Amino acid sequence: MIHFDDVSKHYDTTFALRNITLSLEKGEMAFLTGPSGAGKTTLLKLIYAAEHPDSGRVTMAEWDSDHLDSATIPLLRRNVGIVFQDFRLLDNRNVFDNVALALRIRNISERDVKERVLDTLRMVNLRHKTDSFPPALSGGEQQRVVIARAIAGDPIMLLADEPTGNLDSDTAAGIMRIFKEINARGTTMVIATHNRELYRHTGMRVFRIDAGAIAGIDRG
């Protein structure tokens, strides 16, 4: 599903990623861990083409970093659900419209949008917050809105960047339960996290990133 083939990326003179080679299978849930600035976010960005590798090649399903252009990038991104570290919710739109955005960009009919948004919000236990605006929600609720937006379009892959960063352990456990449910439906997942509790006892692969390189691969 995802292949990094000797991928390097640098910003000015600093290497963000150095000769990364890894593969993820379809339906797999994998974790990226490592200290801040290790390159986890850059690695995720390379998957959804927010960054382009300086050398090497990234492939995601049928997309290849060497052959991406402004016409194909939106198509790739519609197949990837992203849970951003900084949420990226639109404060001037309510929960419903924030989630619906992921469907409207796919030109889905308004009737289907309504049905799918409400189903997704039910799944993340936010059906009662449909009309609320993001600033009025707690951190955990905002995180669940982001997850709902990421999965509403039924992507083949879900990327989550520090999804439990500012959440208490109970809320984090709730988020992890949702992720497992999503993964059980066959969605490939990559979760970048500092939180060991998230991957402990999962049996999933954990890629340890340090200074832009893979320092080791463990099992959670």
Added chain:
Amino acid sequence: MTYYLKATLQSLVREKWINLLSVLTIAMGLLIVSLVSVIVYNVDRATAKLPDTFSVTAYMKEDVSDAEAQQTVGVIRRNRNVENVRYISKAEALKELRKTLKDADYILEGLNEAPLPASLEIRLKRSSVQPESVKAFIADLRKMNGIEDIQYGEKLLSSIHSIRSGVRTAGIIFMVIMGAGITFICYSTVKILFYRRKEEIETLKLLGATRTFIRTPFVLEGSALGAAGGAAGLAVLFAFDVGLLRSLVSSVPLFGSVVFPTFLVPALPAAGLFLGFAGALIAIGRIRF
């Protein structure tokens, strides 16, 4: 489409003050453009009647017989610039003069012969009533035998044409400048809105939105601002027509033939819409992923 319309409407309401300011500025600009249009239209309309009244009078020499004069008429008729020619003999000229003098025709008593020379009244085709072609025609006419003198409103013709083309050119230049100004207003407004929503646009891009999806609400918003400006300008123009122009037309003789050009009714909002559309399109530019 529902999404685009909703997003446009939401933005128009959310940014109501900047949008209102833009609409008023566009309305002012288009109002000035339309006032210039009223002037250009009326000058054009007034001068367009000139070819219908324009004629050349060629006076024949004293010794030219009626037969020779008719021969000259035939030659002139064949000229491609000529619509028709009327020969006025000395006798006819005297008859017309008597008619003109009415009760004062005693002035003519005692004259042994007709005092006025025979003449030709030549009407040119509408397309030929241009200073250059009239000059060329007059030159040809002077070369003909039997023609003594030619009279036509040379100065009037060239000055009316100068006024007409001057007003037209100045009007077009002014409208182009104002059009560019209005486009710039729409450009600036959409650019500001675009920068204010930069983060939102970035999020849309990351979610997989296409360029069209991102651009469309901005283009619709720019077009709506332009059209609203045009409609507001039209409303003021109507007020000007009803409140001032109509009373001037009925009371001041100088304004007697001034008319309100009805083409401005659809043209003003349409021009606003087009300029707003163009301004928005330039403002958004190329979206990079």
